[in-house]
Amino acid sequence: MDERADLVLAADRHLKWRALDPLERALMQLCGVCLVGFTSTTLLDVVTRVAGHPLLWPQEVTSTFFIYGVFIGASAATRRNDHLQLLALTEAMSGTTRRVFEVMNRAVVMGVGLFLVVYGWQNFLTGFGSFRMPSMLPIAYLYAPIPLCGALVALFSLEQIVNGLRHGFAPPPSNCAS
Template sequence: MALGNRTLILARHRHLKWKALDPLEALLMILCGVSIIGFTSSVLLDVVTREIHAPWLWLQQVTTGFFAWGVFIGMAAAARRNDHLYLVEITKRLKGPPRTFMESFNRLVVLGVALCMAWFGVKNAILDLGSFRMPSLIPLTWYTASVPLSGVLIALFAVEQLANGWKNGFEGPEDTSDLAGAIE
């Protein structure tokens, strides 16, 4: 998805990504923006309505929803963009089999955590069907469903990067820069 001459999809680590998942990454980035705007706006409105002594109590529930979904959708987007969860500074200094081992190990750990998020997140969301937020009586599941969804997406992106890394190698053009020159 392009915005003018800019795109929401990073070219960095392109060799680790399937083009078929690019629209999903773009959607996640848009949802992150919506979450940030929604969170910020609801906090601002909450403060203003409290200051004028006419609080909208339901705004705290809106804020919580935007925050929860923003955090977990953002975590999935960051996993696809290789901006989060990986030991990048260690692995980018390695080459060949040691690099493949470390990159694979990192992603297998992330995959394991993502699968736990999905499994236990579903169990938690089901339990939360019986718990409600006051005063709106919204089931807590509306908030906690972000956890298993994020887990599934992170697992998908970990598998994507593992498959492409094993096929194309984990080293990309962005890893060839001279680190010594960057320190000076």
């Protein structure tokens, strides 16, 4: 694969499994779809209201894109190590102390992911008893990304823990000459 097309930074490659790179790419693309969908349906809603012919469905679609975007984005951000970490604290450490704190940080994030799986799934199942207006779709479809996000957050945290323990958490030294 062309290095320019690689989403994983060279400094973070030691914490990533190449097998999960296509999943990260798909998550990033879905984030883009959600952002475009959220923006365009909000614009449509505003334009139709200003024109004096408001529509009901754009608000429902907008909230769906927003909710899916948040949970898909949280999953992608966890893989990219852009979210949910106390980086400033651990980057100032080295050796065993850093290793312990890096594992603890990621273990806490993995725990949050597992809670999202368990309680998100319960929420999803409960959502079949309530319905959205005006579509009358079960509200469960809004809860669907929660357990999926939790599973991905847990997976990406595990990936970083395993690879960090194998290769170290600190980025490898740069190969460029000073």
